[in-house]
Amino acid sequence: MADTTFTHSPPTGRVLALCGGVGGAKLARGLNAILPNPGQLVLAVNTGDDFEHLGLTICPDLDSVLYGLAGKNDEERGWGRANETWHCMEALKEIGGADWFALGDRDLAIHIERSHLLRSGLTLGQVTARFCEQLGVPAQMIPMTNDPVRTIVKTEEGDLAFQDYFVRRRTEPKVTGIKYAGADVARPHPVLMDCLADDTLEAVIICPSNPQLSIDPILALPGVRQALRDVRAPVIVVSPLIGGRAVKGPAAKIMAELQISVDSSGIAQTYLDLLDALVIDSEDAADARHLPVPALVTPTLMRSLEDSARLASRTLAFAQSLRQDASTSSHVAAGR
């Protein structure tokens, strides 16, 4: 797992990462692997995709990140747990239950236990902390807020609840806008705000998650966007695009539908008021010369924990270099 990219030792202060589901979870795994001190890595996870289904509170992004960090994620499918079975879903179908949202047998445990703990009065943050502890995850994983925020996708077919858009309609309807119901009154998780006010914070990493669906809900919480503009640590966005395409999911389709340029510039534009630097894939190296901020050009496809750790390590080294050399103004290239 060692990487030669660090010119100095790994950071000792806290690192804050904002992330959504699959892509975010992959970089989170890497960060977790190289920042093993308990609580050194703070992961603020999108909860805009959360929903109530069959009486269960389902938090897809929190679970993707947790499974990734605990080494329980399914690498091939890209979501859910490894060695999964689907016997409950089969039985649910037999008795006429809703089967449009696939819940694996192993995965069900977390939805059942979380729903039970939430009903008993725990906050989502407390439940998440308990799961991390039980699964031996050293990172401090927090939901972006303990309050309900629900992403609503405005489409040409009307407003769709996120999972209706994402799973039931398979991201087919053309997106005309996105809103985050409840975000205006939700309180950001206190640890998120504490990190952003921490002068010793080493870096803020915006993981390669869908900007509109996974990161914007976090930025929509009161005070978060301004705190990111003001934070002393460098804010580094890892682009979710490779060769102008999303590795997985509808990021590119949505950016195009919202008239955002589907390339590194579009990503930079999305975060222009708060980012200090970008990490972009080697395939997109040509984009680097037109960017408004410094860019690290490096392979960003994560097919293994080794890939994730390497990207995490290079991103943190890049953050160190930005902090140490305020004169860094152009792009930095890192070899494979």
Next chain:
Amino acid sequence: MADTTFTHSPPTGRVLALCGGVGGAKLARGLNAILPNPGQLVLAVNTGDDFEHLGLTICPDLDSVLYGLAGKNDEERGWGRANETWHCMEALKEIGGADWFALGDRDLAIHIERSHLLRSGLTLGQVTARFCEQLGVPAQMIPMTNDPVRTIVKTEEGDLAFQDYFVRRRTEPKVTGIKYAGADVARPHPVLMDCLADDTLEAVIICPSNPQLSIDPILALPGVRQALRDVRAPVIVVSPLIGGRAVKGPAAKIMAELQISVDSSGIAQTYLDLLDALVIDSEDAADARHLPVPALVTPTLMRSLEDSARLASRTLAFAQSLRQDASTSSHVAAGR
């Protein structure tokens, strides 16, 4: 499935069976097999064992009967579903969830869907009817009541909620009494009372379930015991004992602890104010001469659907004979 015991054709009117879990479910399967007209068999099922666990409403007896009728029960284990897996429980244990009550992956579907439908406003009877329809069960299965009744086992260690006594403490504590919390104000399911007031009802069968744990909760509901005393149809109790022992479960242990004779006389005594006849096992033939009511002596162990159908058929034929020949006063013996 044909049986030579019927001297006339099978009954055409409704048959009411009261039952609990495993033993009751076995006879219910047999009755269901020989009374295939939709709604002809009415099964009033104990709900005193129901409980809330992990935020799910679990109804063990309703499920045992439903799985039996739908041919989905596990014959060997005696409870739960066939071809069951336990992946959710394994995952639940990993995250620190309660794992003392075993919930199979396939079985979980019914708890999740029922809890969801109850929260959405359906009664337990409506939920049960929906499951029967989905699984193609012709019998009309009803919970004894839509209202909550909870069996509390008084023991030398104090009062225990039923599942605490039954699963967590493995029926070890000595029983000093049993109460049915909520039974005094619960309304019996209207179909149960309608059957008991029905002059064309063919028979009331009290299935070979635990008298104190499975049948008494039904009898404790307001008006049910009196209606059973008054019902025109013969009330026939199929003894849960074979050779003075319970086939499964703590029936014999509890009867002994409550100072009830653990034999056919003890069973008769329990139901003395309402029963018209008993069905007892061939092993207990000697008991027949001391009983206060006529008894059919026949093999009662049910190891297969064929066994269940044979016992059901003989019990219904016995009921016919009781109706047709009011002078029947001593025991009737049926061969193997």
